Amino acid sequence: MAIDTAEALGNQAMASTCQAVLARRGGLVSGQRILDFGCGSGRHVREFSAAGYEVMGVDRPVEKVLAGWEELPAERKEKIYFSDAEGRFPFPSDFFDFCYSTSVFEHVMDYDKAIGEIARVLKPGAWTLHIFPARWRPVEPHIFTPFGGRFQQPALISLWARLGIRNSFQRGLSAAETAAQNVEYSRTGINYPTRQVISRSFGRYFAHVEFAERAFVRATRNVSRVSGLLGPVISWPAVESFYRGFHTRVVLARKA
Numbered sequence: 001m002a003i004d005t006a007e008a009l010g011n012q013a014m015a016s017t018c019q020a021v022l023a024r025r026g027g028l029v030s031g032q033r034i035l036d037f038g039c040g041s042g043r044h045v046r047e048f049s050a051a052g053y054e055v056m057g058v059d060r061p062v063e064k065v066l067a068g069w070e071e072l073p074a075e076r077k078e079k080i081y082f083s084d085a086e087g088r089f090p091f092p093s094d095f096f097d098f099c100y101s102t103s104v105f106e107h108v109m110d111y112d113k114a115i116g117e118i119a120r121v122l123k124p125g126a127w128t129l130h131i132f133p134a135r136w137r138p139v140e141p142h143i144f145t146p147f148g149g150r151f152q153q154p155a156l157i158s159l160w161a162r163l164g165i166r167n168s169f170q171r172g173l174s175a176a177e178t179a180a181q182n183v184e185y186s187r188t189g190i191n192y193p194t195r196q197v198i199s200r201s202f203g204r205y206f207a208h209v210e211f212a213e214r215a216f217v218r219a220t221r222n223v224s225r226v227s228g229l230l231g232p233v234i235s236w237p238a239v240e241s242f243y244r245g246f247h248t249r250v251v252l253a254r255k256a
Contacts (some may be wrong), residue, residue, distance in 0.1 A: 020219030038104030119205035207256035
């Protein structure tokens with residue numbers, strides 16, 4: 001999960017955050033069927049279940065997700081599913097009432113495939129909400145390279161590695177090893193499209209697409225230091241644009 005992208009979400013506040021963002025759009029109703037896209041080990045699956053929803057998670061069957069799989073409680077494993085080699089979800093069409101993700105879309109390399117599957121499994125009229133780091137975030141939250149979401153040239157990545165920049169998995173690695181990992185990950189593990197590309201991609205499958213950073217900041221004011229600071233002024237256009245461009249993107253879309 002990204003370092004700051006949802007400081008609030010790291011405190012198990014995803015259910016209340018989604019409820020608050022959707023409050024003026026019909027809200028969520030207890031018992032609805034919800035999809036956690038990019039669920040990892042399913043901590044938010046557990047959270048939504050405790051809040052009274054019928055929730056399922058889906059992720060790619062990658063090593064990082066599967067690590068510790070055997071130690072997960074059986075009741076959580078029963079709610080976690082994996083996409084196939086083509087990225088298809090193991091669910092029927094028009095199945096879910098709501099889909100969300102947090103710190104996932106910065107890893108989606110094929111927007112068309114992922115968004116198309118999300119749209120397919122959602123019921124007509126259902127909403128989907130996605131929260132992920134902004135393209136111009138001053139420190140990219142996975143390789144820790146300054147403005148790494150925008151500038152991914154090997155020379156720059158190598159420079160920061162030589163200066164000692166490491167993420168939590170790279171402690172003890174040499175500068176050359178760290179740089180090689182980060183260069184590869186920047187090509188295969190992170191993706192930061194422009195706002196226009198994001199809008200077009202979601203617009204291919206959803207009738208309504210909007211950026212909902214203002215609603216997100218207000219929803220997380222009590223659990224996020226950044227949102228607490230910006231909450232009183234987030235309605236100012238310059239503040240909202242700055243937050244969207246340099247901190248967090250929040251995409252909200254509705255299926256026709």
